[in-house]
Amino acid sequence: MSEALRPMVKSRLYEQVLERLRAYVGEAGLSAGDKLPAERDLAASLGVSRASVKQAIVVLEVQGLVEARHGGGTYLVRDTLDVEPVEQLVERRKRLPEVLEAREALETKLAELAAERRTDAELEDIRRALVLMEAEIAEGGFGVEGDRRFHAAVTAAAHSSLLADFMKTIAGQITESRNESLRQPGRPSRSLAQHTAIYEAIAAGDARKAASAMRKHVRTVAKVRLLTWVPED
Amino acid sequence: MSEALRPMVKSRLYEQVLERLRAYVGEAGLSAGDKLPAERDLAASLGVSRASVKQAIVVLEVQGLVEARHGGGTYLVRDTLDVEPVEQLVERRKRLPEVLEAREALETKLAELAAERRTDAELEDIRRALVLMEAEIAEGGFGVEGDRRFHAAVTAAAHSSLLADFMKTIAGQITESRNESLRQPGRPSRSLAQHTAIYEAIAAGDARKAASAMRKHVRTVAKVRLLTWVPED
DNA sequence: CCGGTCAAGTGGCTCAGCCACTAGGCCACC
DNA sequence: GGTGGCCTAGTGGCTGAGCCACTTGACCGG
Structure with a gap:
């Protein structure tokens, strides 16, 4: 040869x-x-x-x-410039249910605490994230960045460094689920509505309402992601 | 607001x-x-x-x-410029075992026919694909293009338009499995060896040997791929 | 402390141009 | 006849210089 x-x-x-x-x-x-x-x-x-x-x-x-x-x-954005192989991606998806359970536990409590402890400045941060998300969607985007900032702002407003640390460890995987979930048809606008409900509860200082609104939101995301086909709302 | x-x-x-x-x-x-x-x-x-x-x-x-x-x-390259959403990708992976079964059935027969019917020019095409694959690997690549051309050349050499049509319908999914399989550590060089064995059998006109070499090759690919895929449901 | 200004650093984008490669036609030579 | 050489137009690969827009931080005056 x-x-x-x-x-x-x-x-x-x-x-x-x-x-x-x-x-x-x-x-x-x-x-x-x-x-x-x-x-x-x-x-x-x-x-x-x-x-x-x-x-x-x-x-x-x-x-x-x-x-x-x-x-x-x-x-x-990450610690490396290597693209994630499909194998890892699939592997990660298998762990997703756990991540979403953890997320529900953490974020529900974070929303509750945020309603009680947020300063006006922090509330403003949350509002700005919401407005950004709205703008992104209005321009045909998915509102990914607004979503991210919203949850980050709520986490900050809760004033719990321990819970915040926990959130940080699953942040990467939440990012993935966010990116994919928001690409579902009609998802962005409905997601925006849920975020608005959370915001209003936090603004009103209603801890119980904030917690339940956040729980509903996270569960919706979980449903969409797992393709379990339970219609939302 | x-x-x-x-x-x-x-x-x-x-x-x-x-x-x-x-x-x-x-x-x-x-x-x-x-x-x-x-x-x-x-x-x-x-x-x-x-x-x-x-x-x-x-x-x-x-x-x-x-x-x-x-x-x-x-x-x-395709009929559209849209990227495939992750949902579809995962869905497709579920169908992969079937695709690989079909591929084994088709390509085994194709190799057998190629050994019997190939012209010298077609044999040369197969050889060139092999050499390309070797070159790609030598340069640190995965040999994806060489692999693709090799199987295309074997298919052409079999002179069976019906089997060729069948191959065409699963071509896209085979491409995926090829890309991923060849990224396994050490895979490219072993794959090259298997391809060489197939080539030599076809060159020698040994139909049985060509068929069994191809079967072994396709099964290896299937194994590699299926190891990383445990159905979620 | 606040607000405004300014300059440096940096990404976004354009323009003009040269080089390298492909493809197709043409033609001379065997 | 066809094989190989040659030319040319079309096209992608890449460069260099330059302008604009935005961010950042330092500085300054009130």
Whole structure:
């Protein structure tokens, strides 16, 4: 079998940049939230044009591994730039019921505490998250970012660092369920309504109402995700 | 809740281009294998720079929806530019065992027929696929393209349009299993060895040996894949 | 302490252009 | 006849320079 004239395998430049970036994040020990070097610096270091670096970053962006803030730098979303293999994804889905049970327990209590302890500033944060979610949906989005901030704000308003820590350990998996759940047809707007109910209960300082509204919300998400086909509402 | 000063939601230009491209493919009724307009033309039509069009195309490229040939144009891989939702992906995995059974039945027979009927030119095609796969692996890749071409070449060499049609209907799902299977550690090189055995049997015109080598190969793939999949329900 | 201004840093996007590769047509030579 | 060389147009790959928009933080005056 002649080796010399074997078919060529070409590769795009941005793919090589991608490889280098992954390696860099690993070697430099970067983790979620850390800032990547500026595009111009990366281009200079790698000896390629900024356009090629840009293409690589766009890829990472659509894969949800990186977040580019206009004028503010590019930041890591996770601790690595590796895409999750389907095997792990499926594995994680099997653990999802547990995560959602835990989420229900935690967030219900968090909503209750938030209703009792929130300051006006924290209430405003929650409201702003709600408004953002509304804006996202109005523009045809899914309201993912607004959803995320809403729950983060409620967690902050509960003033329980221990519960907050627990939430942090399942945050990644909640993110996944959020992304997928909100893509269900009609989900975003109904989700927005549930969030509004939670907000109003917290604003009114009604702890019981806040807890039950949050429980209903989390259970809805769980139902949708598990494809158990129990119609909502 | 004041509507006017709600938080802004920004969007990247390439995302809008992406949207337009998806819409265009739908409206123009393009299907797999069709050629997209040239980047320059797209940029001019959409009124954006070529760099932005490029970023959108890169996204489609990494999502496997499009194939850009240097100097030769950009072509659709599927009939649509929509990415497959996770729900569908999981659903499809449930059907995978059946697909692999069908694949075993079909490909075993195809290998047998290929050993008996292949012309020298077709044998050469098979060999070239093997060499490509080897090259890909040597360069650190998974040999996905070589694998694909190998099976396509064997199918062609069998001279059975009916079996070929059957293969076509499960081609998409086989592609998925190939991509995932070949990412297992050590899989590419072992897969290459199995392919080589199949090739040699076909070259020698040994139908029984070709069939059994192919059966062994397909079963290996099935095992790898099924190990990671425990049905949830 | 508050608010405003300013400059540096950085991502978003464009423009113009060169290079490399593909595909198809043409033609001379065997 | 067809094989190989050659040319040309079309197209993707990549670069470099540059402008704009946004973020951030420092500084300053009230």
